Amino acid sequence: MIALIDYRAGNLTSVRKALAHLDAPTTTPATPADLATADGVIVPGVGNFAVTAALDADWRSAIERHIARQRPLLGICVGMQWLFDGSTEAPGQPGLEMMPGTCSVITDQENTTPAEPGQSDRVGGRLKVPHVGWNTLRVTKPSWLLDGIPEDAQVYFTHSFAAPVTDDCVGATRYGMEFAAAVERGLVGGVQFHPEKSSDVGLTILRNFLRKAS
Amino acid sequence: MLSKRIIACLDVRDGAVVKGINFEGLRHAGDPAELATRYNREGIDEVVILDITATIEKRKALADTIQAVAREIFLPLCVGGGIRGEEHAEAAIEAGADKVGINTAALSHPTLITTLAKRYGSQAVIVAIDAKREDGRFKIYVRSGQQGTERDAVEWAQEAADRGAGEILLTSIDQDGTKAGFDCELTAAVSSAVPIPVIASGGAGTFDHFVDVFTTGQADAALAASIFHYSEHAVADLKTHLRTNGIPVRIT
Numbered sequence: 001m002i003a004l005i006d007y008r009a010g011n012l013t014s015v016r017k018a019l020a021h022l023d024a025p026t027t028t029p030a031t032p033a034d035l036a037t038a039d040g041v042i043v044p045g046v047g048n049f050a051v052t053a054a055l056d057a058d059w060r061s062a063i064e065r066h067i068a069r070q071r072p073l074l075g076i077c078v079g080m081q082w083l084f085d086g087s088t089e090a091p092g093q094p095g096l097e098m099m100p101g102t103c104s105v106i107t108d109q110e111n112t113t114p115a116e117p118g119q120s121d122r123v124g125g126r127l128k129v130p131h132v133g134w135n136t137l138r139v140t141k142p143s144w145l146l147d148g149i150p151e152d153a154q155v156y157f158t159h160s161f162a163a164p165v166t167d168d169c170v171g172a173t174r175y176g177m178e179f180a181a182a183v184e185r186g187l188v189g190g191v192q193f194h195p196e197k198s199s200d201v202g203l204t205i206l207r208n209f210l211r212k213a214s
Numbered sequence: 215m216l217s218k219r220i221i222a223c224l225d226v227r228d229g230a231v232v233k234g235i236n237f238e239g240l241r242h243a244g245d246p247a248e249l250a251t252r253y254n255r256e257g258i259d260e261v262v263i264l265d266i267t268a269t270i271e272k273r274k275a276l277a278d279t280i281q282a283v284a285r286e287i288f289l290p291l292c293v294g295g296g297i298r299g300e301e302h303a304e305a306a307i308e309a310g311a312d313k314v315g316i317n318t319a320a321l322s323h324p325t326l327i328t329t330l331a332k333r334y335g336s337q338a339v340i341v342a343i344d345a346k347r348e349d350g351r352f353k354i355y356v357r358s359g360q361q362g363t364e365r366d367a368v369e370w371a372q373e374a375a376d377r378g379a380g381e382i383l384l385t386s387i388d389q390d391g392t393k394a395g396f397d398c399e400l401t402a403a404v405s406s407a408v409p410i411p412v413i414a415s416g417g418a419g420t421f422d423h424f425v426d427v428f429t430t431g432q433a434d435a436a437l438a439a440s441i442f443h444y445s446e447h448a449v450a451d452l453k454t455h456l457r458t459n460g461i462p463v464r465i466t
Contacts, residue, residue: 010335013310018288047335119460121216123432124406132337132381132411133434134217134259134464154217154464156290158337158380175216197290197312199254199466 002026003038007054010046018196024210032062040213041066045078049087072187072212080190089161098188099168103161109177127176130160135173137181143170145189147208153201155193215462218428219259219435222442227266229275247282254287256449257466265295277309284310303330315383317342318356331378341374343367346387352400359387368407375408386416393419398431405432413437421455428461
């Protein structure tokens with residue numbers, strides 16, 4: 001059973017449907033104690049990092065126990081950012097602190113001359129934030145999470161803040177700057193993009209997670 | 215690099231896709247889920263379901279349609295048409311929509327944009343704008359393009375973004391249905407004025423029209439309906455054409 005943590009940060013319908021398509025039974029635990037029997041945990045989330053405040057001490061310790069039981073966890077979007085120390089989007093709001101680093105807003109760090117119109121991430125000379133759409137996922141390290149993902153596969157993003165490229169990064173994406181699109185530490189994984197909205201590539205990633213959970 | 219998105223629009227009435235469809239290869243003529251599945255296979259980046267159902271009683275059919283499509287494809291799915299308030303948006307999102315498009319209701323009740331953005335996140339809120347050239351500017355029309363207003367499209371797009379819209383779906387009434395090309399001037403005017411993505415719509419007739427709207431028009435995404443219905447390869451062929459012309463697209 002896969003536990004989808006509903007902490008009122010967006011709706012879980014899409015993730016639930018994608019997992020149902022892969023024949024994975026899901027549940028939405030009502031209390032942190034319900035995580036004790038989960039084979040895998042998914043922390044989704046959209047919106048502002050501040051929403052993760054709903055993951056209070058009880059949830060955090062239940063999630064930490066889940067990880068200590070050597071069961072896999074997947075953070076999606078804000079759920080991935082939450083694995084880090086925190087985010088400049090909500091200063092003072094700690095993340096799970098499972099991975100070192102602080103998430104920050106996407107900035108234009110390109111110093112090249114803009115390419116021809118249509119060939120640049122800049123529109124009218126500037127970078128639009130949020131970063132919305134399909135972008136290239138560059139696999140940077142072997143990982144269970146991105147196993148079987150083809151070179152230069154594209155995945156669907158929608159976000160304004162991003163995690164830094166650190167030792168935990170297994171897949172990177174460039175938009176104005178390079179950021180961690182996928183992270184992994186042991187059985188804890190995270191993706192900045194939306195695998196449930198990334199067609200076949202996304203389903204492969206969810207399948208990789210389910211394999212670890214089985 | 216971020217790809218330019220190609221979005222297919224399904225005009226749906228009472229649960230069936232209407233308007234100029236080549237039904238070849240579909241078991242049920244006009245079945246939205248089958249058409250969406252085909253588009254997914256061809257490499258479409260996103261799907262919009264535009265509800266043109268006349269009556270409120272038929273909205274149940276819309277929820278069924280959304281559910282059927284969301285069960286089959288794992289792509290961003292936007293639902294628009296007749297979303298007049300929070301309860302309509304809620305019904306669409308609960309049925310499986312990732313984004314809702316609001317048009318007339320946003321203009322008459324701009325706070326709806328903020329309400330929905332707070333509840334579902336800005337990425338879930340698309341403000342649709344239908345614009346028409348008049349007196350040297352781009353004026354907004356509402357009620358499916360039937361009723362003119364005094365509002366300026368560029369100014370309203372900026373306000374919508376400020377209020378929390380995540381994207382703008384911009385349709386040129388002048389070009390819509392003509393197959394004569396997108397209104398690149400309109401698209402560029404809005405796209406350069408807002409910090410959020412702009413989806414260009416109305417007028418797609420040839421693959422080169424897409425090249426134009428992604429270069430001259432500065433569009434982040436382009437939406438069309440009938441052009442994709444003609445052949446089983448239209449989406450893939452379009453993307454190959456765009457890539458040949460230096461436009462970054464997702465090739466599957």
